Amino acid sequence: MAAEESYPAELKYHREHDWARIDGSEAVLGITWYAQDALGELVHFEPPEEGAAIRRDASYGEVESVKAVSDVIAPLSGEVLEVNRKVVEEPETVNEDPYGEGWLVRIRLSDPAEADGLLDVDAYRAVLAE
Amino acid sequence: MQTTLLRTPLHDRHVALGAKLVPFVGWEMPVQYGGVIAEHRAVRADAGVFDVSHMGELEVEGPRARELLQQTLANDLDKIGVGQAQYTLLTNEQGGILDDLIVYALEPTRYLLIVNASNADSDYAWLKERELRGSEVSNRSSEYGLLAVQGPRAIERLGLPQASAFTWAMGEIDGVEVMVNRTGYTGEDGCELMTMAEDVVALWDAVLARGVVPCGLAARDTLRLEACFPLHGNDITPETDAISAGLGWVCALDKEFTGADRLRAVKEQGPRRRLVAFVMEEKAIPRQGMSVVEGGDVTSGSLSPMLDVGIGLAYVDSALAQPDTPITIDVRGRERRARVVRKPIYRREETA
Numbered sequence: 398m399a400a401e402e403s404y405p406a407e408l409k410y411h412r413e414h415d416w417a418r419i420d421g422s423e424a425v426l427g428i429t430w431y432a433q434d435a436l437g438e439l440v441h442f443e444p445p446e447e448g449a450a451i452r453r454d455a456s457y458g459e460v461e462s463v464k465a466v467s468d469v470i471a472p473l474s475g476e477v478l479e480v481n482r483k484v485v486e487e488p489e490t491v492n493e494d495p496y497g498e499g500w501l502v503r504i505r506l507s508d509p510a511e512a513d514g515l516l517d518v519d520a521y522r523a524v525l526a527e
Numbered sequence: 528m529q530t531t532l533l534r535t536p537l538h539d540r541h542v543a544l545g546a547k548l549v550p551f552v553g554w555e556m557p558v559q560y561g562g563v564i565a566e567h568r569a570v571r572a573d574a575g576v577f578d579v580s581h582m583g584e585l586e587v588e589g590p591r592a593r594e595l596l597q598q599t600l601a602n603d604l605d606k607i608g609v610g611q612a613q614y615t616l617l618t619n620e621q622g623g624i625l626d627d628l629i630v631y632a633l634e635p636t637r638y639l640l641i642v643n644a645s646n647a648d649s650d651y652a653w654l655k656e657r658e659l660r661g662s663e664v665s666n667r668s669s670e671y672g673l674l675a676v677q678g679p680r681a682i683e684r685l686g687l688p689q690a691s692a693f694t695w696a697m698g699e700i701d702g703v704e705v706m707v708n709r710t711g712y713t714g715e716d717g718c719e720l721m722t723m724a725e726d727v728v729a730l731w732d733a734v735l736a737r738g739v740v741p742c743g744l745a746a747r748d749t750l751r752l753e754a755c756f757p758l759h760g761n762d763i764t765p766e767t768d769a770i771s772a773g774l775g776w777v778c779a780l781d782k783e784f785t786g787a788d789r790l791r792a793v794k795e796q797g798p799r800r801r802l803v804a805f806v807m808e809e810k811a812i813p814r815q816g817m818s819v820v821e822g823g824d825v826t827s828g829s830l831s832p833m834l835d836v837g838i839g840l841a842y843v844d845s846a847l848a849q850p851d852t853p854i855t856i857d858v859r860g861r862e863r864r865a866r867v868v869r870k871p872i873y874r875r876e877e878t879a
Contacts, residue, residue, distance in 0.1 A: 485810075
C-alpha cells in the first residue's frame with residue numbers, strides 16, 4: 398500500500414526531494430513522499446558501499462521504478478555506516494513507509510555544520526509548491 | 528516551442544480514474560492508473576483494457592489494393608483471406624523496417640492496416656506515394672477508437688464467442704458495434720476492439736463494467752517485453768532489418784517487395800548481429816541504450832513483473848546469440864551479468 402502524502406516536521410530536507418534525520422554526529426537519509434510518488438512503485442535500490450564517502454549535493458545511489466531511474470542526492474556529507482538491506486531486498490518498502498522502514502542509509506557526518514543549509518518542512522513545502 | 532498534445536476520446540475518463548498522463552509520440556496518454564505491476568499482473572491473470580486509440584488506421588481499397596500491399600509489405604498476403612489478419616512489416620529499399628503492423632483483410636479488395644501511432648503519417652505518405660491506378664490509400668486514424676482487451680479471461684468477460692488468433696469479425700458489446708480483432712501485444716489471449724471514435728467512451732464504460740482492469744502504456748510495454756514482441760523505434764527501426772531482428776518468418780522472400788533483395792542477401796550471408804532476449808543474473812535493471820560489454824546494444828529493458836528480475840532485448844554479435852550465452856550489461860558504469868534466453872522470456876503455464 399502506498400503511503401499518504403506527508404512531510405514530518407522533525408526532518409531536514411534537500412530540494413532534490415531527500416530527507417535527513419539528524420541524531421548527533423550521525424544521520425539517517427531517505428527520499429521524500431513526493432519523490433517516491435513521482436517515481437511510482439520502486440523496484441530497485443542501488444546502494445553505496447558501506448564505508449564509502451558521500452558528498453552533499455552529489456548522487457550516492459539510484460532508485461528505479463519499472464519505467465525510470467533516479468539518482469539519490471545526499472543532503473549531507475559523510476561516511477556510509479549502514480545500508481538498509483530491507484530496501485535492497487524489498488524496494489517497495491520506500492513507497493509504503495518513506496520516512497520509517499523505507500530509510501536508505503545511515504551515515505556519520507563529516508561536517509555537521511552542513512545541516513544549517515538544509516530546508517525545514519515549511520521551506521521544503523514551498524519548493525514543492527514552486 | 529509550444530506543442531499541443533493530441534488526446535484520445537477517452538481523455539476525461541483517464542483523468543477521472545486518476546491516471547498518470549504523459550506525452551507519448553505527440554499524444555497525451557495514460558502511463559498507469561493504479562500501478563504498473565498490478566496492471567501487468569491483472570492482464571496475466573484475468574483481463575485488462577488499454578486505450579490504444581492513438582494507433583493509426585489506414586485503409587487500402589480497390590481492385591489493385593492487394594497488389595500494392597504485396598509490393599510494399601514483407602509478409603505474403605496470399606496466406607490470408609477475408610476475415611483473417613496478418614502480422615507484417617513495411618520495409619524500405621535497404622530492407623530496413625519502416626513499421627510493423629497488422630493487416631486485416633476486410634473484403635477481397637479492401638484492407639485495414641493498424642499501425643504504430645508514431646508512424647501513422649509517414650506510413651500513409653509512403654503508401655500514398657506508391658499507389659497504383661486501382662488502389663486508393665486513405666488515413667482513417669481520427670475516425671476510429673481502439674481498445675485492446677487482453678488476458679486469459681478477456682473474451683469470456685466480454686461475452687464474445689471463441690475464435691482463432693489472427694481473425695476478425697463484427698460483433699457487439701452492450702449495444703456498441705465493434706470490429707473484434709483477435710490480435711494483441713501482450714502474449715495473452717484477448718482481442719482488440721475497433722469502433723467509431725464517437726462510440727469509444729460507451730465501449731470503454733461497458734468493458735470496465737464487465738470487470739476488466741484499466742491498464743496504461745507502462746504495463747503494455749512490460750507485457751510485450753516479457754512476450755518478446757519488438758517495439759518499433761526501440762528494437763526495430765528503419766536502420767535495422769527483419770532478419771537480424773528475428774522476424775525472418777514475417778518476410779516472404781519468395782515474392783518481390785521493397786527491400787526483398789537486401790533481405791535475401793542478409794539471410795544468405797547470415798546477419799552480423801541478432802536481436803536476442805536476455806535475463807539479468809544479478810540485481811540490476813537493463814535500459815534502452817546500455818551497452819553489452821562483449822559487443823552489442825540494449826534496445827529495450829525493464830523489470831519483469833512476473834519474474835521479478837531485469838529483462839531486455841539487445842542486438843548482440845551473432846556469435847553471442849545462442850540461448851544460455853553469458854553476456855555482461857554496462858549498467859551506468861557497473862558491469863552486471865546476464866544470460867541470453869530463448870524467446871519469449873515469459874510464457875504463462877498452460878493449465879489443463
